[in-house]
Amino acid sequence: MQHTLELKVLDARFGEVWPLPAYATEASAGLDLRAALEAPLCLAPGDAALVPSGLAIHIGDPGLCAVILPRSGLGHKHGIVLGNGTGLIDADYQGPLMISVWNRGAGPFTIEPGDRIAQLVVLPIVRARLQVVEEFEASARGTGGFGHTGVR
Numbered sequence: 001m002q003h004t005l006e007l008k009v010l011d012a013r014f015g016e017v018w019p020l021p022a023y024a025t026e027a028s029a030g031l032d033l034r035a036a037l038e039a040p041l042c043l044a045p046g047d048a049a050l051v052p053s054g055l056a057i058h059i060g061d062p063g064l065c066a067v068i069l070p071r072s073g074l075g076h077k078h079g080i081v082l083g084n085g086t087g088l089i090d091a092d093y094q095g096p097l098m099i100s101v102w103n104r105g106a107g108p109f110t111i112e113p114g115d116r117i118a119q120l121v122v123l124p125i126v127r128a129r130l131q132v133v134e135e136f137e138a139s140a141r142g143t144g145g146f147g148h149t150g151v152r
């Protein structure tokens with residue numbers, strides 16, 4: 001599925017020093033986001049920082065949202081993940097895209113200006129209409145959860 005996403009460039013280094021976000025391959029789901037920092041940022045173990053992406057998007061369509069996810073290599077090898085778990089970008093948000101970067105690793109990690117530190121994924125959304133009921137119709141699982149089906 002293709003969608004045209006309105007993008008505002010908030011940092012003039014895009015187009016000059018850094019290319020605009022682009023899908024790395026034909027079937028990539030994520031657009032890498034860069035750290036639009038003025039200077040290197042050293043994150044001590046356990047530290048989190050809010051890093052500007054230098055971009056704003058307006059999704060517009062309430063049937064879509066975007067999420068900011070960690071990059072696998074950074075997260076697995078260096079412990080650089082997101083301070084908010086996953087960033088959710090609402091379809092009506094027009095402000096700067098911010099990246100909450102968290103060093104969950106054991107050593108310090110330095111982010112250089114322009115480093116690709118996270119990725120943006122656009123997703124379809126179902127907006128629920130809530131219907132209050134007294135009882136649910138019986139299901140195979142019922143109320144069983146949290147390991148109820150076993151491990152092996």
Ligand SMILES: O=c1ccn([C@H]2C[C@H](O)[C@@H](COP(=O)(O)OP(=O)(O)OP(=O)(O)O)O2)c(=O)[nH]1
Nearest residue numbers: 068084086087088089090093096097098099100
């Ligand atoms: O990693 C993120 C997460 C959110 N946002 C922006 C877009 C999103 O639409 C808005 C609000 O996010 P969310 O609803 O998750 O945060 P909140 O703490 O509930 O704030 P609000 O009261 O503004 O909804 O902040 C980002 O730029 N980066």
Ligand SMILES: [Mg+2]
Nearest residue numbers: 088089090093
């Ligand atoms: Mg909110």
